[in-house]
Amino acid sequence: EAQVTQNPRYLITVTGKKLTVTCSQNMNHEYMSWYRQDPGLGLRQIYYSMNVEVTDKGDVPEGYKVSRKEKRNFPLILESPSPNQTSLYFCASRLNLLAKNIQYFGAGTRLSVL
Amino acid sequence: QKEVEQNSGPLSVPEGAIASLNCTYSDRGSQSFFWYRQYSGKSPELIMSIYSNGDKEDGRFTAQLNKASQYVSLLIRDSQPSDSATYLCAVRRSDRGSTLGRLYFGRGTQLTVWP
Numbered sequence: 001e002a003q004v005t006q007n008p009r010y011l012i013t014v015t016g017k018k019l020t021v022t023c024s025q026n027m028n029h030e031y032m033s034w035y036r037q038d039p040g041l042g043l044r045q046i047y048y049s050m051n052v053e054v055t056d057k058g059d060v061p062e063g064y065k066v067s068r069k070e071k072r073n074f075p076l077i078l079e080s081p082s083p084n085q086t087s088l089y090f091c092a093s094r095l096n097l098l099a100k101n102i103q104y105f106g107a108g109t110r111l112s113v114l
Numbered sequence: 115q116k117e118v119e120q121n122s123g124p125l126s127v128p129e130g131a132i133a134s135l136n137c138t139y140s141d142r143g144s145q146s147f148f149w150y151r152q153y154s155g156k157s158p159e160l161i162m163s164i165y166s167n168g169d170k171e172d173g174r175f176t177a178q179l180n181k182a183s184q185y186v187s188l189l190i191r192d193s194q195p196s197d198s199a200t201y202l203c204a205v206r207r208s209d210r211g212s213t214l215g216r217l218y219f220g221r222g223t224q225l226t227v228w229p
Contacts, residue, residue, distance in 0.1 A: 035219075041221065042202070042219050042221035042222055043158070043202065045216065045217075048216065058216075088155075090157055100146060100163070103148075103160070104160075105158050105159075106157060107157050108155075108156070108157050110155075
């Protein structure tokens with residue numbers, strides 16, 4: 001089954017404690033991205049990756065890091081989480097940059113930073 | 115001006131009615147347009163895509179695109195309570211520079227279908 005898998009689904013942490021949210025896809029997609037979703041603000045892109053070792057900032061990259069060492073994995077790293085990073089996070093993937101490619105989303109990770 | 119704008123709603127329609135959701139976008143060169151449905155606390159799920167002017171129908175859903183007016187809409191016929199969700203409009207801009215390949219999302223329109 002084609003899917004985008006995020007872990008963990010729920011996470012409560014404290015300010016400053018480094019954490020990683022994993023994302024994996026089994027569709028051999030080149031393009032992967034991370035979004036956060038906040039009430040009233042919609043989906044905002046944090047980082048994206050066009051392929052292995054190619055990453056770039058989205059609209060709200062501050063406080064986040066990513067890496068793309070393998071095609072299937074695209075982890076999101078919060079080196080020193082702060083309460084304003086409390087949000088619902090989605091990983092997404094697409095085959096490549098072509099216009100008609102459909103983007104698939106993971107189930108989401110709800111993060112609370114105390 | 116925001117890349118993609120939607121009426122935030124909420125939009126409330128009775129069961130069996132037609133729900134009309136609207137979206138405008140700022141980049142005239144945008145190529146691809148998508149409608150996602152998102153139930154509360156769940157991930158967005160693609161329900162329609164449209165790439166050329168006109169209408170595209172899929173079951174009870176019809177997407178309409180007017181590139182001259184920079185407008186895309188989603189019609190849901192015979193609305194059901196199970197259609198109650200937030201509907202996100204997404205637009206892929208034209209290929210240039212740092213925006214290459216990116217999807218831009220509207221803030222979503224919350225739809226409630228009451229029995």
